[in-house]
Amino acid sequence: MDARGNVITRSEEETRQLGALIAQCLPRPSVIGLMGTLGSGKTRLVQGIAHGCGVREAAVISPTFVLIHEYPGDVPVFHFDVYRLKDVAEFLDLGPEEYFQRPGISVIEWADRVEEYLPPHRLIVEIEVVSESDRCFLFRPQGQEYEKAVDQIIEMWRRAAGDPMRKLVGKDCPNSREEG
Numbered sequence: 001m002d003a004r005g006n007v008i009t010r011s012e013e014e015t016r017q018l019g020a021l022i023a024q025c026l027p028r029p030s031v032i033g034l035m036g037t038l039g040s041g042k043t044r045l046v047q048g049i050a051h052g053c054g055v056r057e058a059a060v061i062s063p064t065f066v067l068i069h070e071y072p073g074d075v076p077v078f079h080f081d082v083y084r085l086k087d088v089a090e091f092l093d094l095g096p097e098e099y100f101q102r103p104g105i106s107v108i109e110w111a112d113r114v115e116e117y118l119p120p121h122r123l124i125v126e127i128e129v130v131s132e133s134d135r136c137f138l139f140r141p142q143g144q145e146y147e148k149a150v151d152q153i154i155e156m157w158r159r160a161a162g163d164p165m166r167k168l169v170g171k172d173c174p175n176s177r178e179e180g
């Protein structure tokens with residue numbers, strides 16, 4: 001799975017802005033899998049995505065005791081967090097495929113745990129903690145419509161006014177190893 005590019009955010013507010021931009025550019029329906037350690041910013045990104053979909057932001061939290069939250073908005077958001085998943089059957093019992101086909105945006109935190117059950121066309125976002133305030137978001141789109149969306153996200157992010165660090169966009173995150 002090839003990385004299409006990355007962007008760096010320098011605060012949680014920038015991560016929310018990135019989420020809103022992702023929501024704006026992605027096809028409907030779409031499926032986004034988030035991968036990254038605890039505290040990398042997955043839920044902050046979901047908050048931005050939800051904001052971009054017209055969901056009241058206060059509604060968005062980490063779904064601790066349930067595996068899925070559904071947020072009504074201009075575009076509905078289906079927020080999965082499989083951190084506490086006992087086994088894959090528990091995930092499949094939710095009927096994820098039905099959510100994935102509904103005309104909204106499905107976002108899955110800890111997507112590496114259920115990656116093989118995601119649709120073949122999806123966007124994987126790997127989040128790397130660069131420093132206390134900086135996060136690197138690496139985009140791995142699968143399928144042409146997602147590749148186009150990622151190109152648009154990166155282009156719009158790069159063009160956004162303000163912090164020149166935003167121009168630091170490349171193929172890999174600072175700490176990622178070279179892949180063969």
Ligand SMILES: Nc1ncnc2c1ncn2[C@@H]1O[C@H](COP(=O)(O)OP(=O)(O)O)[C@@H](O)[C@H]1O
Pocket residue numbers: 009010011012013014015036037038039040041042043044045062109132133134135
């Ligand atoms: N650039 C950034 N983007 C997102 N979160 C950041 C950033 N810099 C620092 N943080 C902090 O990192 C934490 C991310 O938390 P959260 O989004 O809940 O992570 P996760 O869902 O991946 O466990 C928050 O405490 C947030 O304030």
Ligand SMILES: [Mg+2]
Pocket residue numbers: 042043062081109
């Ligand atoms: Mg979280």
